[in-house]
Amino acid sequence: MKNRMKTSEKETPPLVRIRDLKTWFPVKRGLFSRTKDYVRAVDGITLAIYPGETVGLVGESGxxxxxxxxxxxxxxxxxxxxxxxxxxxxxxIRAKAMTPLRQRIQVIFQDPLSSLNSRMTIMDIVTEGLVRFKKISTSKADHARRLLDEVGLPPDAMHRFPHEFSGGQRQRINIARAISLRPEFIVCDEAVSALDVSVQAQVLNLLMTLQERHQLSYLFISHDLSVVSNIADRIAVMYLGRIVESGTTADIIGNPLHPYTKALISAVPVPGNNTGNNTGRRMRLQGEIPSASAPPAGCRFHPRCPEATAVCREKPPERTVTEGREIWCHLYGASDG
Ligand SMILES: Nc1ncnc2c1ncn2[C@@H]1O[C@H](COP(=O)(O)OP(=O)(O)O)[C@@H](O)[C@H]1O
Ligand SMILES: [Mg+2]
Known part of the structure; x- marks a missing residue:
């Protein structure tokens, strides 16, 4: 687990600020139905990411x-x-105003092979953004050599093609491309999820080294809490379109409060958790994750929650700040008033 102090102390304004964000996908109910239904994939998220920090976003698939x-x-x-x-x-924002932001915000996806054009050399792949934004100062080879060096690949890699590399190396190529335009913020979506555990650790270390060197901020998305706990300064736990608990990695892992966070931790061994949540009795998550087009009333987690009471079925929990974190759960805070 990372234990360095970051700039997340609140004097600096956040680099990324999200407020009550909702992203819904329209779906047709039936062939002739006029009423539109929505998959409420993101349904009221508030989140801040400070310069130089990693926020881990974790939760089950879907x-x-x-x-x-x-x-x-x-x-x-x-x-x-x-x-x-x-x-x-x-x-x-208008499309035109978005163009300069495309240099400042980058993304690294899960599947390095499908996001790399198989007919392009590594040199062309990692310098593509630099060419598009007319940022080639010397030669493409010079830029490629420097970028490959940053991600721990030899210079002669630039003349080869994606299929000649291992999964971990391909993710390094992706990272080289992502940092080529000197971004400030990178969304890493399941960036190491397809890799073997030992390779995961190497790529996570690379991401952390680059973060220090370039003051990068990451939104690190993963279904795997143990991976997230290795890189994140803070963790936001998501369930069915909403955040249920967020706090420092040490707090979330060492002392989870929300029943859903506890269940996630008890499902996988997470280093840094010594509450007995992952050693003693295992808490099994009952049932499937409900559909995002018809989320349960009240607290969305209540049908699967071992601690649910009547109020959980009726009222959505309000945000409570307790023990250094934000939590949305009727077990905490004065939500029955
Ligand atoms: N383009 C889309 N159209 C309709 N539903 C979608 C679309 N993309 C995602 N969804 C649905 O939104 C929900 C959230 O999906 P996703 O964001 O991919 O979750 P996660 O990344 O946590 O696995 C799922 O129910 C998924 O089926
Ligand atoms: Mg996903």
Whole structure:
């Protein structure tokens, strides 16, 4: 687990600020139905990411993590809410104004092979953005050599093609391309999820080294809490379109409060957790994750929650700040007033 102090102390304004963001996908109910239904993939997310920090976004598959990332990147349009990058309102931006931001915000996806053009040399891949933004000062080879060196690949890699590399090396190529334009913010969506555990650790270390060197901020998305706990300064736990608990990695892992966070931790061994949550009795998550087009009333987690009471079925929990974190759960705070 990382334990360095970061700039997340609140004097500096956040680099990324998301407020009550909703991204819904319209779906038809039936062939002749006029009423539109929505998959409420992201349904009211508020989140801040400070310069130089990593916020981990974790939750089961289908809870809306990728949709949140894609909305930030402008790849999905928000239904409502606000997103700011360095004070610029992304939710209201025109396509032309987005162009300079395409240098400052980058993305690293899960599958390195499908995101790398198989017919392009590594040199052309890692310098593509530099060419597009007319940033080649010396030669493409010079830039490629420097970028490959940054990600720990030999210079002669530039003359080869993606299929000649291993999964970990391909993810390094992706990272080289992502940092080529000196971005400030990178969305990493399941960036190491396809890699073997030992390779995961190397790529996570590379991401952390580059973060220090270039003052990068990451939104690190993963379904795997143990991976997230290795890189994130803060963790936001997402369930069915909403955040249920967020706090420092040490707090979330060492002392989870929300029943859903506890269940996630008890499902996988996470270093740094010594509450007995992952050693003693295992808490099994009952049932499937409900559909995002018909989320349960009250607290969305209540049908699977071992601690649910009547109020959980009726009322959505309000945000409570307790023990250094934000939590949305009726077990905490004065929500029965
Ligand atoms: N383009 C789309 N159209 C309709 N539904 C979508 C679309 N993209 C994602 N979804 C749905 O939105 C929900 C969240 O998906 P996603 O953001 O991919 O979750 P995660 O990344 O956490 O696995 C899922 O129910 C998924 O089926
Ligand atoms: Mg995803």
């Amino acid at each position: 809870c809306g993590k990728t949709t949140l990332g894609r909305t930030l990147l402008g790849l999905e349009s928000a239904h409502s809410g606000e997103m700011f990058f360095d004070g610029i309102a992304l939710h209201a």
